[in-house]
Each structure stands twice: as structure tokens, then as C-alpha cells.
Amino acid sequence: MADHYQLNLGSLRSSITLTLHTHHAARIWQGRTAREGVHSIMGMAGYISVTNLIKQMAAQDDPYADWAMVQLEEKLMQAKAGMLDLTQQFDRIRQDLPTQIDMSDNLNIHxxxxxxxxxxxxGFLAVYLLTDYDTLVRRTLLAHxxxxxxxxxxxxxxxxGAHLLRSLFGQAQRYRHAGVTRDDMAAxxxxxxxxxxxxGVPPQDILAGIRRSQFAPPIIRHGAVPVDDADALAEEAGESSVTVDEPEDEA
Known part of the structure; x- marks a missing residue:
């Protein structure tokens, strides 16, 4: 006999926090607001809002959003390699520490x-990069x-190290919502x-949907609701938890 139960399952959620120990990393997180004679600098919150928007537009079959995701992923990998190179350079300096001296990590008391x-x-990949920078700054200050x-x-x-992160944010800041789909491009x-x-015209392999970021969402071609700009996603910062999306079937 078949069981007939209605399973009202909600979204998976997780509470995630970030701890920073240096003023340098905190300034990268905050960015800088524009004022007279001083231009604004995008912080992590602005970067995250842009990547949220790009992901949503990529799900709605916008080839320009897919192009932006590929470019940002490549920039992230370059920044990660650059941060690793800085860390390895520092590790070589640490070898000059006498073996009789044991030096623990310097952590902020508050x-x-x-x-x-x-x-x-x-967005998460950029936060991981920021934690690497925070660690690099701590160790560098201690070495000095x-x-x-x-x-x-x-x-x-x-x-x-700061330049690697700001360059990444600069890449995200250049994104503009195109408001088209691949069907529009074909027509x-x-x-x-x-x-x-x-x-301009996206690369052909991106336009054809052949090359996408490894983090690109499934494309939803029916019933998609367009989003005109990043303002619609800025309100996400007011939510109380992180939603973990479960995989969906490709359209």
C-alpha cells in the first residue's frame, strides 16, 4: 500500500560568520564611501551584491552574465595564486628565525x-581570499x-596583498546588467x-552556452523574472541566515 504523505520541506540554511584580526583586512571589507575630493572604493558587501546579481542573471540565460562570471572566476584564480606567492615568499623569510625561538601567531585580542x-x-571565494590576506598581514606585522x-x-x-583584492573588486564593479537572453541574441x-x-559581442563559446563558470547556476528559460539592476539584490544583506541552494535539474 502506497504511503501518501505531503512533505513540506523548506530551504537548507546555515549560519556563517567571518572573523578578522587586522585593520587592513577590515578596511578592505568596508571599502570607502565617496566624499568631496575622494572617490569611493568598493568593499566586500558591494562585491557580494554584484556577484549575487550576476549569478541570478546567468540563471536567466543572460550570456553577458555568464561572460562576467567566467571573467570573475579567472580573476579570483589569479588573485589566489598571487596571494599564495606572497605567502610563500614570507615563508622563506620565516626560515631566518632561530630554531631556539618559538613564535606563536599574533591574534587580535578584540x-x-x-x-x-x-x-x-x-562571493565566498573572495571572502576566503580576504582571510588569506588577513593572515598575511598578521604574519607580516609580526615579522617586522x-x-x-x-x-x-x-x-x-x-x-x-590589498591590490589583489581591490583589483578583483574593480573587475566586479565594471559589470553592467545587459538585460538580454541568448534568444534575444539569436534573434x-x-x-x-x-x-x-x-x-560588445560575448565570445562565441559563451554565447553558445558551451563555456560557463564552474559555479554557474542551471539556466531557467521559462517563467524567469527579469531584474533591472543590483538594487533588487542589495536587500539580501538584511536576511538573517545563508540559504544553501540545492541542485536543480537543467532546463
């Missing part, structure tokens, strides 16, 4: 703990304090022509 509300994997490196080297390491309609005029 670190800042931040809740994470992230709807995209590219203990005379393993001079001030010039210390500042160079800290600035080089060469008015929306497609306007998008091409503004943003």
Missing part, C-alpha cells in the same frame, strides 16, 4: 566577527616587529543590438 549573507560561490623584515618590505607585502532584436553596442 577581533571583529561579521555575519556572512552570501548568495554566490564567487621581530626584525625579520624592514618597514619597506612590510609595507610592500601588505600593499601587494538579433532591439535589446540584443543595444547590448552589443554597449558591451
Amino acid at each position: 577581533p571583529v566577527t561579521l555575519p556572512l549573507y552570501i548568495g554566490s560561490q564567487l 616587529h621581530t626584525a625579520l623584515i624592514g618597514r619597506i618590505d612590510m609595507e610592500a607585502w601588505i600593499d601587494d 538579433n532584436n532591439a535589446r540584443a543590438c543595444a547590448a552589443v553596442e554597449k558591451f
